[in-house]
Amino acid sequence: MPYTAEISRTNPSCFLFLIDQSGSMQEPFGTKDGAAGGKTKAESLADAINRLLQNLVIKCAKSDGIRDYYHVGVIGYGGTGVGPAFGGALKDKEMVPVNEIANNPMRVEQRVKKVDDGAGGLVEQKIKFPVWFDAKGEGGTPMCTAFITANKLLTKWLAEHPDCFPPIVINISDGESSDMDPYQAAMDLMNLSSTDGQVLLFNLHLSSSSEKAIEYPNDDEKLTEEHSKVLFSMSSVLPEYMQKMLSAEGVPVTFATRGFVFNADLVSVIRFLDIGTRPANLR
Amino acid sequence: MRVTGKLFWMPKKGNSIEEYEDAAYPVESFEVDVPEFKCAVADGATETSFAGFWAALLCEGFAEGYAMKELRKTWNDAVRQKELPWYAEEKLEKGAYAALVGLHLKKTRGKKNPFVVEATGDCCILHVRENQMLSAFPISKSEDFNNSPALVCSHEFASVDAQMQKHTTKGEWKDGDSFFLLSDAIACWALKRQEELQDLANVLQNIETQEDLNRLVDEERQLILEDGRPSMKNDDVTLMCVTVCS
Numbered sequence: 001m002p003y004t005a006e007i008s009r010t011n012p013s014c015f016l017f018l019i020d021q022s023g024s025m026q027e028p029f030g031t032k033d034g035a036a037g038g039k040t041k042a043e044s045l046a047d048a049i050n051r052l053l054q055n056l057v058i059k060c061a062k063s064d065g066i067r068d069y070y071h072v073g074v075i076g077y078g079g080t081g082v083g084p085a086f087g088g089a090l091k092d093k094e095m096v097p098v099n100e101i102a103n104n105p106m107r108v109e110q111r112v113k114k115v116d117d118g119a120g121g122l123v124e125q126k127i128k129f130p131v132w133f134d135a136k137g138e139g140g141t142p143m144c145t146a147f148i149t150a151n152k153l154l155t156k157w158l159a160e161h162p163d164c165f166p167p168i169v170i171n172i173s174d175g176e177s178s179d180m181d182p183y184q185a186a187m188d189l190m191n192l193s194s195t196d197g198q199v200l201l202f203n204l205h206l207s208s209s210s211e212k213a214i215e216y217p218n219d220d221e222k223l224t225e226e227h228s229k230v231l232f233s234m235s236s237v238l239p240e241y242m243q244k245m246l247s248a249e250g251v252p253v254t255f256a257t258r259g260f261v262f263n264a265d266l267v268s269v270i271r272f273l274d275i276g277t278r279p280a281n282l283r
Numbered sequence: 284m285r286v287t288g289k290l291f292w293m294p295k296k297g298n299s300i301e302e303y304e305d306a307a308y309p310v311e312s313f314e315v316d317v318p319e320f321k322c323a324v325a326d327g328a329t330e331t332s333f334a335g336f337w338a339a340l341l342c343e344g345f346a347e348g349y350a351m352k353e354l355r356k357t358w359n360d361a362v363r364q365k366e367l368p369w370y371a372e373e374k375l376e377k378g379a380y381a382a383l384v385g386l387h388l389k390k391t392r393g394k395k396n397p398f399v400v401e402a403t404g405d406c407c408i409l410h411v412r413e414n415q416m417l418s419a420f421p422i423s424k425s426e427d428f429n430n431s432p433a434l435v436c437s438h439e440f441a442s443v444d445a446q447m448q449k450h451t452t453k454g455e456w457k458d459g460d461s462f463f464l465l466s467d468a469i470a471c472w473a474l475k476r477q478e479e480l481q482d483l484a485n486v487l488q489n490i491e492t493q494e495d496l497n498r499l500v501d502e503e504r505q506l507i508l509e510d511g512r513p514s515m516k517n518d519d520v521t522l523m524c525v526t527v528c529s
Contacts, residue, residue, distance in 0.1 A: 001511040008297050008517075054373075061370040063332045063362075064302075102370050115376070127376070128369035248431075276329025276518070277467070279380040279434040281446035 002197030003239040005165040007069050007274065013165040014071045014095065014157055015056060018146045019049055019085060020173035020206075021078030025137035027174075030209045030263055041206045042135035045172050048204060048266065049074065049133050052170065055270040057102040057130075066099035070273075073153060074132075077146035079139015086132065094153055105130035143177035147185035154192050154199060166197045170266060171234075172204045175227025186234035197239065202259030203231040204266045213264035216246060218256045228262055235260040245272045284390035285528045287314045288322060291496040292521040296504060304328075304335035305466045305521040306381075308342035321346040323385035324464040324521050326406050328434055330380075332371065333362045337379035337437045345385035345401070351435075358437040378438035382406040384421075386462055388527055395455050396529065398462075403449045404432040407470035409463040410454065411484045416477055421450040425475035428467060462525045463487050468518035472503055475514075487524065496522055 007013045025042035039047075053072070060069050073095040076085030084094050089104040111129040114122040154167050169189060192199045205228050214222060216238070220229045235258040238246070243253045246268070259269070271278075289312045294303035304327035323342040327334025337358050344354045362375055382404025389397050400408050402421040405428055410417040422428060433446045456462075465473060477483035490496050503515035 004511045006517055010297050054370075057370045058373050058377075059330065061332060061374045062302075063334075063336075063371075066370065103368070105369075108369050125376075128372060130369055274430060276430075277326070277382075277434075278330045278431050279328050279436070280431040281433045281436065281443045282328075282330065282377065282380060 003166065003241055005163060005194070005196035007165045009068050011164055012069055012071055012097070012161065014073070014154070014161070014167040016095075016150055016154060016167060016169045017049060017052065017072075017074045018143075018150060018169065018171040018173070019045055019074060019076050019133070020141060020143070021076045021080070021085070021136045021138070022141035022174075022176070022178070023079060023138050024141065024174055024176050025078075025135075025206075027208050030207050030211065040135060040137070041174050041208065042137040044206050046131075046133045046135045048172055048206070050129075050131055051265075051267055052270065053101055053132055054130055055267050057098060059270055059273060060098045061102070066102045068097040068099055070098045071095050071157070072098055072101050075146055075149055075153070076136075077142045078137065082142050082145045082149050095157065101132070105132050106134070107131050140178035141173070141176050142179040143171075143173060144180040144182040144185045146171075147182055147189050151185070151189050151192065154189070158192060158194055162194055163196065164194045166194050166199050167192075168200045168202065168269065170202050170204065170269065171231070172206065173231070174206050174208075175225070175231050177230075183230070183234060190236055198236070200236045200239070200259060201234060202266060202269060203235045203261075204264075205231045205260070205262045207263055209263070211262070214262040215264045215268075216251055216253065216257050217260060218254045218258075223262065232258060232260045241274070242272050284318060284320065284388065284396070285314070285316050286320045286388060287526050288312055289491070289524045290522070291490065291493050292519070293493075293497055293500055295519050296517050298519075303519050304338060305519040306335060306338035306342045307464070307521055307523050308339075308346045318390050320388045320527075321348075321385065322464065322523060322525060323383060324406050324466060324523050325381045325383040326404070326466040326519065326521070328380040328382075331377060332374040332379060333358070333437075334379040334381060336361065338381040338383075341381055341383045341435060342385075345383065352439075355437055355439060378436045378440070378443075380434040380436050382432060382434050382467065384408050384464055386464060386525065388456060388525075390529060396457070398454055398456050400452050401449060402451075403447055404434045405467040405470065407465050407467070407474075409465070409473065409483070409487070411461040411463065411487070412457060413459070414484045414488065416484045418454070419474060419477075420452050422470065423474070425471050425478060428471040432467075456527050458528050460527055461488070462527075464521075464523040464525070466519060466521040468516040469500070469520045469522060472515040487522075490522065490524070496520070
C-alpha cells in the first residue's frame with residue numbers, strides 16, 4: 001500500500017516549496033468582505049511560507065533539538081529567474097535538513113497571540129515568530145520552469161532516497177504562469193515516485209478575488225477563476241490516509257478530493273504528516 | 284498480598300536509549316508483600332517534547348497518589364530552567380502529552396480481592412488467569428488503535444482536558460492472576476495476535492527476560508503484513524507483567 005513508509009532520521013522525507021515571486025503578486029490579496037488596504041498577495045505568500053516552515057520545524061522539534069525527519073527546499077520563481085530562494089546562511093542551498101531551517105531564520109520577531117488561560121478564557125501571550133521570507137514580487141511567472149526545476153531536484157533526491165515517504169511539493173501562486181503551459185510539467189513532476197508512491201503536488205492559490213476561501217475541493221465546479229481551475233487540475237488526489245485525517249476533522253472528502261486550497265491555509269498538510277503519536281486533543 | 288513484577292522495555296528502532304519516551308513505575312522489576320499496590324505504564328507522545336519526562340511523572344503520580352496539579356507544576360518548573368531556541372519554546376507552550384494505564388490491587392479480609400484500573404489513551408492492560416485472557420482495557424480490539432488518541436497533557440488547558448477521557452474499570456483478582464501493562468505498539472500487536480491465534484496469554488507468559496522481549500519485538504517489526512505495514516509498529520515498547528498471590 002502506498003504512503004505507508006516510516007518517516008525517520010534514517011529514512012527522511014522531503015518538502016519542496018515553489019513560491020511565486022512575480023510582479024502580479026504585488027496586487028491586493030482578496031479579502032472576504034472586499035475591504036481595501038489589506039495585504040498584497042506577496043505578503044500573504046510570505047505569511048503562508050513562513051507559517052508552513054514554522055509548523056514543519058515545530059513538528060520535528062523534541063526536547064533534545066530538531067530531528068531531521070524532513071529535508072526542505074524552497075524554489076522561487078519570478079522576474080529574477082528560477083532558483084533556490086533562501087537568503088542568509090541558507091543562500092543558494094537547494095535542499096537542507098529541517099534543523100538548518102530551524103536554526104537559520106532571517107530574523108525572529110516578537111508577536112502576540114491569544115491562548116487558552118486554562119479557565120475557558122483567552123489571554124495574550126508573547127511568542128517568537130521566525131521569518132525566513134519577506135514579500136517579494138517582480139517580473140513574469142515562470143511556473144513551468146519552476147516545475148521542471150523541481151523535477152530535476154526531486155529526481156536526484158529520489159535516487160538518493162528510493163524508499164522514502166514520497167516528497168510533497170507545495171506550489172504557492174496566483175496561477176498566472178507566463179512561460180509555458182505548466183500542466184505537462186506538473187504531471188511529469190507528479191509521476192516521479194519512490195517505492196512508497198508518487199510525488200504529491202499541492203497548490204495554494206492566492207487571489208485578489210473576494211470569493212469565499214475553498215479547501216480541498218472534490219471538483220472544480222465552485223472555482224470561479226480560470227487560474228484556480230488550472231491549479232486544481234495540477235493538484236494530486238489526496239492519498240487515502242490524508243482523506244481519513246481530513247474526514248476526521250469534519251471536512252467532507254471523497255476519493256476525488258485534491259490537495260488544492262483557494263485563499264486559505266495549507267498548514268493542515270503539516271498536521272497530516274505522520275511521524276508518531278499525535279494527541280487528538282493537541283491544541 | 285505478594286506482588287511480583289517484571290518490567291521490560293526497548294526504544295523505537297533507530298532511536299537511542301535516551302530517546303525512549305515510555306515510562307513505568309516501579310521503574311524496575313519488583314517483588315513486594317503489601318496489603319495494597321499500585322503500578323503504571325505510560326507512553327509519551329512522539330509529537331510533543333519532554334514527553335518521556337511527563338510519562339514518568341504520570342506513572343509515579345498514579346502509584347504514589349500525587350495530584351495532577353502537582354505533577355503539572357513539577358513538569359513546568361523542570362523544563363523552563365534554561366533559555367531555549369524559538370522552536371523549543373513554542374513546543375513547550377503546547378505541552379507534553381502521554382497515555383497512561385494504572386493498576387491498583389487490594390487485599391481484603393473478605394473472599395473477594397478487588398482491583399481498579401484507570402486508563403487514558405492507548406496504553407492497555409490485559410488480565411490473564413490460568414493461561415487464558417479474561418479482558419483487555421481500555422481498548423479490546425486491535426482495529427481500535429489509531430495514531431491520535433486523546434492523552435493527558437502537562438498543561439491545564441480547559442479545551443484539552445475536556446477531550447481527555449479517563450476510563451475506569453473494576454474487577455476481582457484471584458491467586459496467580461497476571462496483569463500485563465503495555466504501551467500502544469505492543470498492545471495493538473498483542474490484541475491482533477489474540478484475535479488471530481488465541482494464544483496471547485501463552486506468548487506473554489513466555490517473556491521472562493529482556494532478551495525474550497527483544498527477540499519477539501525484532502521479529503514482529505521485521506514481519507511485513509499484506510498491507511505493507513510491519514506486524515508490530517516501530518515505536519517504543521514497554522511490557523510490565525504483574526502477578527499477584529494472597
